[in-house]
Amino acid sequence: EPEVTQTPSHQVTQMGQEVILRCVPISNHLYFYWYRQILGQKVEFLVSFYNNEISEKSEIFDDQFSVERPDGSNFTLKIRSTKLEDSAMYFCASSKLETLGQFFGPGTRLTVL
Amino acid sequence: AQSVSQHNHHVILSEAASLELGCNYSYGGTVNLFWYVQYPGQHLQLLLKYFSGDPLVKGIKGFEAEFIKSKFSFNLRKPSVQWSDTAEYFCAVNGKEYGNKLVFGAGTILRVKS
Numbered sequence: 001e002p003e004v005t006q007t008p009s010h011q012v013t014q015m016g017q018e019v020i021l022r023c024v025p026i027s028n029h030l031y032f033y034w035y036r037q038i039l040g041q042k043v044e045f046l047v048s049f050y051n052n053e054i055s056e057k058s059e060i061f062d063d064q065f066s067v068e069r070p071d072g073s074n075f076t077l078k079i080r081s082t083k084l085e086d087s088a089m090y091f092c093a094s095s096k097l098e099t100l101g102q103f104f105g106p107g108t109r110l111t112v113l
Numbered sequence: 114a115q116s117v118s119q120h121n122h123h124v125i126l127s128e129a130a131s132l133e134l135g136c137n138y139s140y141g142g143t144v145n146l147f148w149y150v151q152y153p154g155q156h157l158q159l160l161l162k163y164f165s166g167d168p169l170v171k172g173i174k175g176f177e178a179e180f181i182k183s184k185f186s187f188n189l190r191k192p193s194v195q196w197s198d199t200a201e202y203f204c205a206v207n208g209k210e211y212g213n214k215l216v217f218g219a220g221t222i223l224r225v226k227s
Contacts, residue, residue, distance in 0.1 A: 004156075031213070043157075043203065045214035056212040091157065098213045101147060104157035 002026045004105035006092050012111045013082055021077045021108045023092030032075045033093040033102060034067065036060070043091065049075065050098075082112045115140045117204050119218035126194050127226050134189040134221050136204035146187040147205040147215065148178055157203065163187065174198070196227040 005024045013019050025032050034046040047057040049067055066078045089109050093102040120135035148160040161172025168180040178189045204218040
């Protein structure tokens with residue numbers, strides 16, 4: 001069964017550094033999402049992406065964040081200058097259609113020191 | 114703003130006991146409802162979903178959920194749990210009027226004692 005994959009599984013970085021989290025969505029899916037979960041808190045929506053552009057973003061997704069689909073298979077989340085409070089588990093998800101269930105990757109645990 | 118409430122944060126059951134996990138949502142439009150499960154060390158997996166039609170939906174591994182529109186609820190049930198059902202369960206909702214982002218509940222950690 002096809003799955004969403006994410007790399008790396010764990011990323012440790014210093015405050016102020018840039019990080020890029022990578023995702024490979026399921027191949028025939030058209031809608032892509034990033035969510036995050038700070039330890040002990042709810043899973044929160046960050047951004048959705050369709051047809052090579054952002055379709056929706058949350059308040060969390062400020063100018064420090066960007067997403068890209070550079071080559072038709074990867075979907076990346078970049079954090080330009082990480083802050084301590086960016087430490088969280090970041091999940092990528094994809095769906096075939098807007099209204100169908102979203103399939104999640106295993107997550108990348110980001111630790112900002 | 115839309116929100117999802119899960120009533121119990123931790124549930125402990127013995128094998129063969131029946132399970133019901135509560136989920137209520139606050140949402141001003143047509144909803145799609147989901148239950149996701151996260152087994153220890155694994156990623157979120159879709160357990161079942163409701164879009165329309167029969168309000169009683171059946172998912173994988175013997176789980177089912179009932180949508181009660183008048184109560185804004187989508188409770189998850191299983192008649193007889195197994196040790197392998199130990200996991201965290203998340204209720205989520207989305208809907209066209211608010212974009213298609215999923216809004217999650219806080220999750221319920223289920224531990225099944227063998």
